[in-house]
Amino acid sequence: MLRIDQLKFDEKGLIPAIVVDAGSGKVLTLAYMNRESLEISMKESRTCFWSRSRQELWRKGETSGNVQHIVDITADCDRDALVVRVNKEGPACHLGTDSCFNDKVFAGKEKEPFSVEGLYALLEGRKKDLPEGSYTTYLFRKGMDKILKKVGEECTEVIIAGKAGDKRETVYEIADLMYHIMVLMVEMGISVEDVRTELASRHVIDHKVKQEKMT
Numbered sequence: 108m109l110r111i112d113q114l115k116f117d118e119k120g121l122i123p124a125i126v127v128d129a130g131s132g133k134v135l136t137l138a139y140m141n142r143e144s145l146e147i148s149m150k151e152s153r154t155c156f157w158s159r160s161r162q163e164l165w166r167k168g169e170t171s172g173n174v175q176h177i178v179d180i181t182a183d184c185d186r187d188a189l190v191v192r193v194n195k196e197g198p199a200c201h202l203g204t205d206s207c208f209n210d211k212v213f214a215g216k217e218k219e220p221f222s223v224e225g226l227y228a229l230l231e232g233r234k235k236d237l238p239e240g241s242y243t244t245y246l247f248r249k250g251m252d253k254i255l256k257k258v259g260e261e262c263t264e265v266i267i268a269g270k271a272g273d274k275r276e277t278v279y280e281i282a283d284l285m286y287h288i289m290v291l292m293v294e295m296g297i298s299v300e301d302v303r304t305e306l307a308s309r310h311v312i313d314h315k316v317k318q319e320k321m322t
Contacts, residue, residue, distance in 0.1 A: 111145060115187040121157060122189060126199065128206075129178040129192040130303050131224055135199035136207040138167075140189065145180075152177045154191060173197035194307075205300075223299055226286075230293045246290050254294055257287045 116122050121139040128135055138156040140148065144164055147155040151166075154175040158165040168174035175193040182189055200207040219225060233243040246254050261284035268277040292298070 109182055109186070111142060113186060114145075114182060114189075115185065116142065117187070121159070122187060124154075124156065124180075124189045124191050126154065126175065126191045126193055128199075129194055130300070130307075131222070133206055133224065134208055135175075135193070135195065135205075145189075148177060148191075149180070154193060168196065171197065171201075173199065175199070223289075227289055227293065227299050230289055234293055243290060246287075247294065251294060254287065254291050258284070258291055261287050 114122055120141045122141075122145070124138050124140045126135045126138060127133065138154075139159060140155070141157040144155045144157045147164070147166070154167040154177060156165045156167065157163075174196045175191075176195070178192040178194060180189055180191050198205050200209075230243060233241055234247050237244045237247065246257065261280065264280040265277065265284050268280045292302070
């Protein structure tokens, strides 16, 4: 484990801190820490930065409530930059967006790896733009009853495939179910982060099983 005095702060006594969502791996923001703000961050397990514009300490969320709880802090090989992995409450950006990095500068030809967050963003775009010929557009235009009906149908298909012991078919039907559930999430304004937070809050040990073992 590195000590703070082994880190390399710049001539102004600062070190860049790249803040990353521990759950999704998404880059949230780039901020700066001095020795004091880093010590506070480690002591409180919450991000505290040095505001270069205001020239003062800045605890993330002290006014907005959008606190970032630190999972860990890692230095790069030169020890002059930090990656801070966090579990966040609310958006990271002062503009109200999930991340400060939103304005694409260049799009290469490489295909972007699939992610649940990427699919969610795509579905949000479909709901906003409603492009013609899109099945997702069809669902959003039909509304909640149609979306819920499709979720129910896909649940049944998963059960049938699972009961038959057909792994490949079950995977296919689970993918269909997950897609329709995410359409429902977008329709209701439920984010991936909302679901992740709920899952993280649950107990690992099943209380019913625990009680049965005790008896």
